[in-house]
Amino acid sequence: MLKLDSVHTYYGNIKALKGISLKVNKGEIICLIGANGAGKSTTLMTISGIKTPHSGTIEFDGIDITDMAPHRIVAMGMSQVPEGRRMFSSLTVVENLDMGAYLRSDKKERKDDIEYVFSLFPILSKRKNQTGGTLSGGEQQMLAISRALMARPRILLLDEPSLGLAPLIVQQIFEIITRINKEQGTTIFLVEQNANMALKIADRGYVIQNGRIVKADSAGALLEDEEVRAAYLGV
Amino acid sequence: MEYFLQLVLAGLTKGSIYALIALGYTMVYGVFKLINFAHGEIYMIGAFTALIVGGALQITTDLAPSMIFLISLVAAIFFSAAHGATMERIAYRPLRQAPRLTALISAIGMSLILQNYVRLAQTSDFLPFHSMIPDIPWLTPGVSPITTTQLTIVVTTVVVMISLTLFIKFTKMGKAMRAAAQDRIMAQLVGIDMNRVATYTFVIGSVTAAIGGVLIANHMGQINFYIGFLAGIKAFVAAVLGGIGSIPGAVLGSFVLGMAESFGAGYISSAYEDAFAFIILIIVLIFKPSGLLGRNEVEKV
Ligand SMILES: Nc1ncnc2c1ncn2[C@@H]1O[C@H](COP(=O)(O)OP(=O)(O)O)[C@@H](O)[C@H]1O
Ligand SMILES: [Mg+2]
Numbered sequence: 001m002l003k004l005d006s007v008h009t010y011y012g013n014i015k016a017l018k019g020i021s022l023k024v025n026k027g028e029i030i031c032l033i034g035a036n037g038a039g040k041s042t043t044l045m046t047i048s049g050i051k052t053p054h055s056g057t058i059e060f061d062g063i064d065i066t067d068m069a070p071h072r073i074v075a076m077g078m079s080q081v082p083e084g085r086r087m088f089s090s091l092t093v094v095e096n097l098d099m100g101a102y103l104r105s106d107k108k109e110r111k112d113d114i115e116y117v118f119s120l121f122p123i124l125s126k127r128k129n130q131t132g133g134t135l136s137g138g139e140q141q142m143l144a145i146s147r148a149l150m151a152r153p154r155i156l157l158l159d160e161p162s163l164g165l166a167p168l169i170v171q172q173i174f175e176i177i178t179r180i181n182k183e184q185g186t187t188i189f190l191v192e193q194n195a196n197m198a199l200k201i202a203d204r205g206y207v208i209q210n211g212r213i214v215k216a217d218s219a220g221a222l223l224e225d226e227e228v229r230a231a232y233l234g235v
Numbered sequence: 236m237e238y239f240l241q242l243v244l245a246g247l248t249k250g251s252i253y254a255l256i257a258l259g260y261t262m263v264y265g266v267f268k269l270i271n272f273a274h275g276e277i278y279m280i281g282a283f284t285a286l287i288v289g290g291a292l293q294i295t296t297d298l299a300p301s302m303i304f305l306i307s308l309v310a311a312i313f314f315s316a317a318h319g320a321t322m323e324r325i326a327y328r329p330l331r332q333a334p335r336l337t338a339l340i341s342a343i344g345m346s347l348i349l350q351n352y353v354r355l356a357q358t359s360d361f362l363p364f365h366s367m368i369p370d371i372p373w374l375t376p377g378v379s380p381i382t383t384t385q386l387t388i389v390v391t392t393v394v395v396m397i398s399l400t401l402f403i404k405f406t407k408m409g410k411a412m413r414a415a416a417q418d419r420i421m422a423q424l425v426g427i428d429m430n431r432v433a434t435y436t437f438v439i440g441s442v443t444a445a446i447g448g449v450l451i452a453n454h455m456g457q458i459n460f461y462i463g464f465l466a467g468i469k470a471f472v473a474a475v476l477g478g479i480g481s482i483p484g485a486v487l488g489s490f491v492l493g494m495a496e497s498f499g500a501g502y503i504s505s506a507y508e509d510a511f512a513f514i515i516l517i518i519v520l521i522f523k524p525s526g527l528l529g530r531n532e533v534e535k536v
Binding site for chain 2: 045048049050069070071074075079080082086088089090091098099100102103147151
């Protein structure tokens with residue numbers, strides 16, 4: 001469904017990605033783990049078209065999206081929940097959700113989808129007229145995920161959804177991610193620094209280090225891997 | 236009392252023109268964090284277009300003056316909007332990922348190009364601009380405190396401001412602009428086309444600047460290729476004064492500036508009229524660095 005082939009991305013002359021190749025199949029949960037500064041966010045921003053790669057190709061559903069504008073990629077069915085949530089902080093919860101559905105014109109189904117995300121995250125419906133900036137970190141993350149779902153993506157990219165959140169909230173968010181994958185059949189590409197949780201819900205995983213993929217295996221195998229355990233699982 | 240009223244009206248008129256120009260600065264800055272130094276030139280081009288189209292119609296047809304005014308206004312709006320949109324395409328769009336200083340230099344270059352292109356195509360002399368706004372009978376010059384042009388300027392500005400507010404608040408493109416102003420990357424991630432937002436932003440700013448240019452030319456009676464420079468700087472000052480990036484701020488800043496200039500010139504000295512803008516700016520920025528209605532935004536990394 002999504003395929004990267006030796007993607008190089010630079011910031012000026014800083015080489016952030018030095019030949020990333022990976023594949024995500026339909027219906028899978030794939031995670032990308034790596035330390036701070038390894039190039040995880042850059043990988044997602046390059047896939048979403050915010051950064052144009054220096055070389056290499058990206059294919060989505062067999063179509064070359066390497067040089068495609070970000071809004072077209074969203075229209076093809078890919079949404080991203082970026083690192084740091086990026087709320088529209090002066091807009092209310094409902095207005096944020098409406099922005100997520102920016103490309104859709106089906107009013108009625110949009111209403112149903114708002115009900116659906118409220119069923120996933122009931123706390124959001126209690127906050128629906130509050131502005132994004134007044135929410136707690138966990139609520140903001142829930143809103144960021146919900147906003148991405150409002151575009152009805154076929155693949156969802158998530159950038160460190162657990163960052164800075166209490167373990168209980170993280171647990172809840174990971175359960176919802178699994179549920180979205182099972183109920184809606186949405187393919188998930190999950191980026192995490194905190195690898196334990198991510199590998200537990202994932203089918204397969206990749207390890208990124210200094211802009212390169214250094215390991216690729218099933219999630220179970222990565223959880224057992226000595227190097228991975230030492231570097232990313234803190235055991 | 237009569238003198239005071241005259242100064243108020245003169246201040247309102249000036250403030251209206253500044254507001255029409257300042258909108259373009261503030262909108263472009265709000266979305267792209269770019270100071271479009273060539274914006275004053277768009278206003279100047281609007282005035283020239285009206286002069287040429289209006290002049291030609293006055294000579295070749297016997298249309299009513301109000302018709303000629305409307306046609307030349309529409310022509311000016313279209314011509315300026317085309318310049319604004321083209322400018323964005325060739326001078327700024329390719330530099331959107333580049334450091335801000337690069338785009339700023341491009342803006343200064345654009346400003347010089349447009350000034351000199353009008354100077355070459357026209358002349359560097361002041362050209363007389365015969366007012367095309369017909370006098371409203373009940374506003375007898377010398378008796379009524381407000382002139383027809385002044386009234387037209389103030390009313391037009393109010394109508395433009397209201398329309399723009401409604402556009403930003405209720406249309407899909409208006410929402411896209413607000414989202415882009417808050418977070419350009421997130422806006423793209425929800426599917427907003429930044430190129431379209433850019434085109435709309437520059438076109439709207441150019442339309443209001445062109446309206447300002449046509450109105451002021453009718454009011455002042457003469458124009459040359461350089462009028463965009465001073466008006467542009469003043470409007471920019473007004474935008475910063477109000478808090479650059481904020482639309483209500485630009486309007487407020489413009490009226491504060493217009494009034495200050497009018498009263499400064501009327502009660503202190505008209506020799507320093509142009510200096511009052513900067514004095515006010517410095518005073519406000521000392522006490523409120525983000526401008527009157529500006530938010531104290533933390534730079535996003
Ligand atoms: N906007 C930027 N400008 C310059 N360098 C950047 C920028 N963003 C990221 N980098 C660099 O690119 C590398 C990868 O960063 P990033 O993709 O954010 O890593 P991660 O998400 O894995 O923490 C880092 O070395 C980082 O310093
Ligand atoms: Mg990151």
